[in-house]
Amino acid sequence: MKKFTLHEGLVAPLDRANVDTDMIIPKQFLKSIKRSGFGPNLFDELRYLDEGQPDQDCSQRPLNPDFVLNKPRYQGCSILLARKNFGCGSSREHAPWALEDFGIRAIIAPSYADIFFNNSFKNGLLPIILDEAVVDSLFQAVEANEGYQLTINLEKQVVIKPDGTELAFEIDAFRKHCLLNGLDDIGLTLEQADAIRNYEASRRQTAPWLFS
Amino acid sequence: MAGKTLYDKLWDDHLVSENSDGSALLYIDRHLLHEVTSPQAFEGLRIAGRKPWRIDTNLATPDHNVQTTDRSGGVDSIVDPISRIQVKTLDENCDSYGITEFKINDLRQGIVHVVGPEQGATLPGMTVVCGDSHTATHGAFAALAHGIGTSEVEHVLATQCLIAKKMKNMLIRVSGKLGLGVTAKDVVLHVIGVIGTAGGTGYAIEFGGDTIRSISMEGRMTICNMAIEAGARVGLVAVDQKTIDYVKGRPFAPKAEQWEQAVAAWQNLVSDEDAVFDQIVEINAEDIYPQVTWGTSPEMVAPVTALVPDPAEMTDPVKREGTERALHYMGLKPNQKITDIQLDRVFIGSCTNSRIEDLREAAAVVKGKKVASTLKQALVVPGSGLVKQQAEAEGLDKIFIEAGMEWREPGCSMCLAMNPDKLGAGEHCASTSNRNFEGRQGFGGRTHLVSPAMAAAAAVAGHFVDIRDIISA
Numbered sequence: 001m002k003k004f005t006l007h008e009g010l011v012a013p014l015d016r017a018n019v020d021t022d023m024i025i026p027k028q029f030l031k032s033i034k035r036s037g038f039g040p041n042l043f044d045e046l047r048y049l050d051e052g053q054p055d056q057d058c059s060q061r062p063l064n065p066d067f068v069l070n071k072p073r074y075q076g077c078s079i080l081l082a083r084k085n086f087g088c089g090s091s092r093e094h095a096p097w098a099l100e101d102f103g104i105r106a107i108i109a110p111s112y113a114d115i116f117f118n119n120s121f122k123n124g125l126l127p128i129i130l131d132e133a134v135v136d137s138l139f140q141a142v143e144a145n146e147g148y149q150l151t152i153n154l155e156k157q158v159v160i161k162p163d164g165t166e167l168a169f170e171i172d173a174f175r176k177h178c179l180l181n182g183l184d185d186i187g188l189t190l191e192q193a194d195a196i197r198n199y200e201a202s203r204r205q206t207a208p209w210l211f212s
Numbered sequence: 213m214a215g216k217t218l219y220d221k222l223w224d225d226h227l228v229s230e231n232s233d234g235s236a237l238l239y240i241d242r243h244l245l246h247e248v249t250s251p252q253a254f255e256g257l258r259i260a261g262r263k264p265w266r267i268d269t270n271l272a273t274p275d276h277n278v279q280t281t282d283r284s285g286g287v288d289s290i291v292d293p294i295s296r297i298q299v300k301t302l303d304e305n306c307d308s309y310g311i312t313e314f315k316i317n318d319l320r321q322g323i324v325h326v327v328g329p330e331q332g333a334t335l336p337g338m339t340v341v342c343g344d345s346h347t348a349t350h351g352a353f354a355a356l357a358h359g360i361g362t363s364e365v366e367h368v369l370a371t372q373c374l375i376a377k378k379m380k381n382m383l384i385r386v387s388g389k390l391g392l393g394v395t396a397k398d399v400v401l402h403v404i405g406v407i408g409t410a411g412g413t414g415y416a417i418e419f420g421g422d423t424i425r426s427i428s429m430e431g432r433m434t435i436c437n438m439a440i441e442a443g444a445r446v447g448l449v450a451v452d453q454k455t456i457d458y459v460k461g462r463p464f465a466p467k468a469e470q471w472e473q474a475v476a477a478w479q480n481l482v483s484d485e486d487a488v489f490d491q492i493v494e495i496n497a498e499d500i501y502p503q504v505t506w507g508t509s510p511e512m513v514a515p516v517t518a519l520v521p522d523p524a525e526m527t528d529p530v531k532r533e534g535t536e537r538a539l540h541y542m543g544l545k546p547n548q549k550i551t552d553i554q555l556d557r558v559f560i561g562s563c564t565n566s567r568i569e570d571l572r573e574a575a576a577v578v579k580g581k582k583v584a585s586t587l588k589q590a591l592v593v594p595g596s597g598l599v600k601q602q603a604e605a606e607g608l609d610k611i612f613i614e615a616g617m618e619w620r621e622p623g624c625s626m627c628l629a630m631n632p633d634k635l636g637a638g639e640h641c642a643s644t645s646n647r648n649f650e651g652r653q654g655f656g657g658r659t660h661l662v663s664p665a666m667a668a669a670a671a672v673a674g675h676f677v678d679i680r681d682i683i684s685a
Contacts, residue, residue, distance in 0.1 A: 016537070017530050018409055018509050022649040027630045031277065031294040033251035033301050035362075051637075051655040054294050083530065085410040088443065088509075089649060091345040091359035092249065114413055114445050115345055115359055122363035172377065173233040185363070186262070189371040192229055192237060196265075196373060199228045199239055209466035209474045210241050210338070 002124030003182035007105050008151040009078030012068055013142045019082060020089035021116060025098040029054055038094055039101030043069060073146045081138055082109040086127075087116025096123045106152050108159065110135050121175045122185065126152065128159060128169045154180060215484025217381045218448050219416040222356035222481075226339050228373055238376040241338040242355075243368050244324045245272035245311070247302035248630070249343030253366035254305040264309055265372040271333050272306050272313040274299045275323045276630045280593050280620035287316050295631065322596025322622040325349040325563035329433065330598055332462025336451050336478040341368055346563045346646065348439040351448040352432035353455055354481040356416075358445040379446065380490040382415040383483075386423035388497035393679040395573065396431030397565060397644070397663035399423070399495075400438040401503035401513045407493060409511040412444030415491065418483060419449050423497040429458040430569040437564045438646050441510040450482035502679050504550050505648045505661040507538035512648070514550060516666065516678045522546035541650055542658050543638065551676050553660065556639035558583070558590040558617075558671040559653070560664055562627035565644035566595030568602050570664040574644075575608040577668035577682065578615040584674030590617040591633060593625040617671065629654045642670040 029041045031054055040058040045051075047069060049062040063070045069077070080099070086109040087095060096119045099107070105125065110132040112120075120127045130138075141161070142148045151160040154176060158166040178185065189196075204211045216224070228237040250272070257264070264270065277295035287303060290296040299316065306313035314320040314327065321327070325346050328334040340350040340357035343365040350357035364374055384403055404411075417439050424432065432449045439447025449455075456475055459465050466474045501515035512535070514521070520539065523546060526532040539546065544553065560566070560574050571594060583590045592612045594600040600622055603609055609619045626633040627645035635641050635657025644667050648659040662670065665679050 017534055020509075020647075020649045022628075022647070022652050026651055026655075027628050030248050030630065031292070031298050033255075033298055035252045035255075045651045045655065085413070085443070088409060089345065089647060091343055091347075091361055093252075093343075093361035093363060096361075111410060111413065113410070113443060115361060115440075119361035119363065122361060172235060174231060174235040174375070185375055186260070186367050186370045189237060189367065189373055189375065193371075195229050195237070196239070196371065200372075203239070207337070207474070207477065209335075209470040212466070212470065 001122065001178070001182045001184060004105065004124050004126050004154055004179040006151070006153050007078070008149060009105060010074065010076055011079045011081050011142050011148050011150050012074040012077035013081045013139050014068055015083065015139060017083040018085045018088055021087060021092050021095045022089055024087065024095040025092065026052070028052065030092055030094050035097055036101060038098035039103070042098040042102040043067070078103050078105045079150055079152070080104050080107045081135065081142055082107055084110045084132065086112050088113035091115045093119045093122070096120045096125045100125050108135065108138065121179065124179065124182070126154065126179065128152070130159070130167055130169060134167060214488045215486040217483040217487040217489060218354060218418055218450055218481060219356065219379070219381055219446065220487070222337065222339070223378055225337065226356065235375055235377050237373045238339060239373055240341055240368050241269060242328070242333060242340040243270045244328055244340065244342035244347070245270060245302070245365070246276060246324045246342070246344065247274045247298045248276045249362050250305065250365055251298065251301045252362050253369060256366040257369055262370045264369045267310050269372065270311045271328065272302060272311055273321050273324055273327050274302055274316055276624045276628065278316055278623040279631050280623050280625050280633055283316055283621055291632070319597040319601065322599065323563045323566060323624055325437065326566060326595030326599065329353065330462070330596055332459055332465030335459060335465065335474070336455055336481050341374065345440045346437050348445065348447045349433050349437040349563060351436040351439065351446055352429060353459070354448060354451040354478070356446065359440065379416045380414055382412060382417045382444070382491045382493065383489040384417055384419050384493045384495060385421035386419065386495045386497055387421045388423060390423060390497045390500065391680070393502055393665060393683045394500050395663040395665060396427050396434040398500055398503045400435045401505065401510065401661060402500045403495060404438065404442045404510045405503070405513040406495065407442050409441060409509050410443040412439060412442040415444050416446035416448060417442065417444040419447060420483070424449060425452060428569060429454055430567045433567065434564055438510070441646055451478045502663065502666050504666065504676055506542065506544060506550060507535065508541055508648055508650050509538070510646070510648060510661060512538055513661070516550055516676055518550055520544050520546060520548045520550060551678065553640060554586065554675050555642050555670055556588050557635060557641045558587065558667050559626040559641055559643040559645065560591065560667050561593030561595070561625050562645035563595065563624070564646045565664050566593060566599065568599050570644065571599070571603045571608050574664040574668040575611045577665050577679070578617065578672060579611050581615055581672045583616040583671045586674040587671060590671040591620060591626060592617050593620045594622050596622050626653050628652060642667045642676065
């Protein structure tokens, strides 16, 4: 997994609540058996005016000029500012894959759907939770200032505004540790193989029908 | 010390280890797989040179991509080459690791959340995971069941465990008698309307109360299935005699002495009298009417007798803008009668409502009637080959076909339109599925979520009607 330590980037505002995973990456792109290449289809139905198909050359498709990520001032953005309940809906990890492939390294929102939140950490994508009022003020700042950038310091757990103001955020110690070091969960869990075997041995006694 | 909730008990029973920051290693008893979210997990396993920890806990079936028309040619008969490769990849992965799979032409193939309970592969007290958010369905059996992402699919394959953090406990207690024509689907849509699409985020929701006890296992599955649409990864119903009767004799269920032992253990799978919930929501069954969603989130729902809401009357700007956007997408006007919404297609199916009871309810409504001539299509897609077989034994297929509906092969079908069954742009669909997101059932498609009986009645009328008027007439 890609490490996440310090990141400075251009912020793009996606001003709508309950952005669902069907919106982030529509179903026809889930037919891929690969993990990469979803970036051109991120927000496909919002981003393009036609219906996208898998394995299509997206550079020839008509863009929706009103969609925020198509606006010239947000080209090259790597931080997505969003509203509450971002990533609701399905468990598709294609959603964080698409965001990551597009170049997004962090999201800032008041809340996330649980499965999306969890999936993001597995892919080096940092979902930051800030208060709704703070997120509101960031929306205003981004819209008022072209080229608005934020810096994220994961070690210190702060988002740093251009004027140097720091916005603190919470993150689980374990998730932070994995992100900072780019650690593979599976390798860590397998270090506990004996504990898993011990659990199985005792469970086999109390619930043998789960092992026959 | 306070008693434990059902969720607390399930959590404690599966705890392998716990860290000081609250993250824990949870043991997984059943892992269900389908073709969409597993290929990258198997690939990851191979690249890392790892092997599945316990093959026998895995059960797979292709469901999202399969066509619901003739499939006698097997996997090669899937027309879309990308879909075909995905289903073949599942077949190859299962074959190479020795994982039990019900392939496209197996009578037991179907939607993974219909297949698990039907086979007794989902048992009370288990942890059940699948790379699909509607895994919450299995909580109807007092199993701790939730959706996971592909990285976690790989993690479960490799370690038989998940890194998890304990959720909070919510009790939704539904009390009283449901009105005529009001079904489990209406109960859960009503609940989502009350608590909102993020109301359950961070919680495991237990559905309790005498109304839930009165609902069949199929209905409980419908309710738990949509816990995720209220933001909760986990929906639960305590064990009672209905649970045990449903499981008994199913192919994967315990037999003989082990059956007796299991049933004794399962009696404990209820929340203790003195258990403490972080939140309790009380719902009166008599307040629940047949529901129809009018917007692009499951929380945008109203009784069939209501009017489409007017954003001008909303004070919260985020909600107002969301409603305006939804009405624009749905092609609806504020204060329009829901019963005036004209339909183009009807879809009866999905992991929410494709079980035998759902099909019986729909068939009872269309029996001897014809679907409206204004409708382009009315699809009935059973949840599994075994559901299809049962429905045909009862003559339900003939009722649907005589009414002018299409009787199909099992799969996810138009719920998410990864196969050829989809809505055209601008088309309105009465659907028994679970999500009304923009584009969910097809690019530009407009989904209205309803119960099977309401979908069937809408098919006959060509627009929404109050099922209670039909039943009482």
